[in-house]
Amino acid sequence: MKAAVLYEFDKDMVIEEVRLADPKDREVLLRITAAGVCHSDLSTAHGKGNVQLPTILGHEATAVVERVGPGTSRVKKGDSVVLSWAPACGACFFCRAGFPTSCEVCGAAGAAGGLWDGTSRLSLPSGERISTFACQSSFAEYAVMPETGCVPIPASVSRPVAALVGCAVTTGFGAAVNDAKVRPGDSVAIWGLGGVGLSALMGAKLSGAEIIVAVDVNPKKEAVARRFGATHFVNPKAEGDVPGAIKGLTKGRGADATFDCIGKSVVFEQAFDSVRAGGTIVVVGQAAKGEAFRIPSGRNLMAAQKRIIGSHYGGGVPEQDFLRILGLYGNGKLDLDALIGKTIPLEGINDAFRELDAGIDTRTVITFA
Ligand SMILES: [Zn+2]
Ligand SMILES: [Zn+2]
CATH class of the missing domain: 3.90.180.10 (Medium-chain alcohol dehydrogenases, catalytic domain)
Structure with a gap:
């Protein structure tokens, strides 16, 4: 072959x-x-x-x-x-x-x-x-x-669509729905709007998130993210203080959940600083071998009771989620x-x-x- x-x-x-x-x-x-x-x-x-x-x-x-x-x-x-x-x-x-x-x-x-x-x-x-x-x-x-x-x-079922459900869609959708458990009215911020990030965005939107901040260094991603339901777009290259910008959109508190769909320490730190006290940081992106994430000590993990979750393949039972997601696609919801x-x-x-x-x-x- x-x-x-x-x-x-x-x-x-x-x-x-x-x-x-x-x-x-x-x-x-x-x-x-x-x-x-x-x-x-x-x-x-x-x-x-x-x-x-x-x-x-x-x-x-x-x-x-x-x-x-x-x-x-x-x-x-x-x-x-x-x-x-x-x-x-x-x-x-x-x-x-x-x-x-x-x-x-x-x-x-x-x-x-x-x-x-x-x-x-x-x-x-x-x-x-x-x-x-x-x-x-x-x-x-x-x-x-x-x-x-x-x-x-x-x-x-469309083969290209079903193929994506086999990885990117289930990974991102599940990160929002199974791991972060996004609820109606929540605010979320998502770093990296590739297939996984956009799927996390769709999962958050379908779960009722009200403020959805897309964060990407590629300005072309703004239009894509907004088409999928992002309410705001932050480009770290244009906006020096990303956590400050996200807090400005969430009554000064920070988002209920943040998603690192890239897997880089600089992104993780922004996601950590951008989440509210008691909020959830979901690490979805695959970090390169040897990449280490720092938890900034000044913005304390313990006192702010933040939760850091590693998310792998959507955090559920992928084979069941494939069918759940394809069902939502078939009903026009995704x-x-x-x-x-x-x-x-x-x-x-x-x-x-x-x-x-x-x-x-x-x-x-x-x-x-
Ligand atoms: Zn993949
Ligand atoms: Zn086994």
């Missing part, structure tokens, strides 16, 4: 033929139909994640089930599915404790660059192993992954079509990465014939 192979960080991926082994126990063979180009793919391609090379990126996709391995019970041949990048085992401590996105088996698989048993189904024609990314590696015509990562959806930019063939992937680096404001989605 054809796939985009990453051999070196900061270098173009190579589109070429690779091998994919048969699905093992509780695994399925999938024909990929759409795959979004997400910031986590980009930061991994820049060497900021933990992957072994060569690898095939891609973790936000839809597919059709082509064949099922032994012991599979949740999907069948021909199903249209959204893929999760955290296919949980269902049996470990964290799965049973209600934190499936911290599944120990899936976590170990990701660290090993393989599937649940640690081995990868992907290899080069020479036989050299290609590590699997996020149990998925969907920048390819086909993938093999555990059945628990495959969520059946109606075949009529305008997910507006997130989609270009659809391109796999061959355009390196240009898509360059555009994402340059700050494109909509999601590019690879579609397969």
Whole structure:
């Protein structure tokens, strides 16, 4: 099959033929139909994640089930599915404790660059192993992954939209709805208006937030953010004192919840200082390896009783949230079509990465014939 192979960080991926082994126990063979180009793919391609090379990126996709391995019970041949990048085992401590996105088996698989048993189904024609990314590696015509990562959806749902629900939308929407638990009348501020930030914005708006401040250094994001329901826009490059500006919009107190959808210490500090006493700072953005967040001592965590929450894949059960979000989309309550930019063939992937680096404001989605 054809796939985009990453051999070196900061270098173009190579589109070429690779091998994919048969699905093992509780695994399925999938024909990929759409795959979004997400910031986590980009930061991994820049060497900021933990992957072994060569690898095939891609973790936000839809597919059709082509064949099922032994012991599979949740999907069948021909199903249209959204893929999760955290296919949980269902049996470990964290799965049973209600934190499936911290599944120990899936976590170990990701660290090993393989599937649940640690081995990868992907290899080069020479036989050299290609590590699997996020149990998925969907920048390819086909993938093999555990059945628990495959969520059946109606075949009529837009594939690019459903692909985004597989990562960015669920991550951002859940950060607002499951983690911050935004309530009617709340004020929120969101840093970084990419796919995740805009989805957090939509989640906050749907939950009834009254003041929604979008914060981004790219002035082009103002129009996009306002289209999705932002009531205010703050550009840190133009506004020296971002927390001051947000307090000015929230009766001097600060926002009820703030969202760092970028994962940088400077952003975290602004989000920390911009939240009211007793408010919630939600860290959604993936920080680069070695990046440390400082809690400013003068603006005390303890005395102000602020709550800092790490948000991973929307903080709920992603496979259930996929269907909840697609239901809201189907009822016209979430305008997910507006997130989609270009659809391109796999061959355009390196240009898509360059555009994402340059700050494109909509999601590019690879579609397969
Ligand atoms: Zn992603
Ligand atoms: Zn588990």
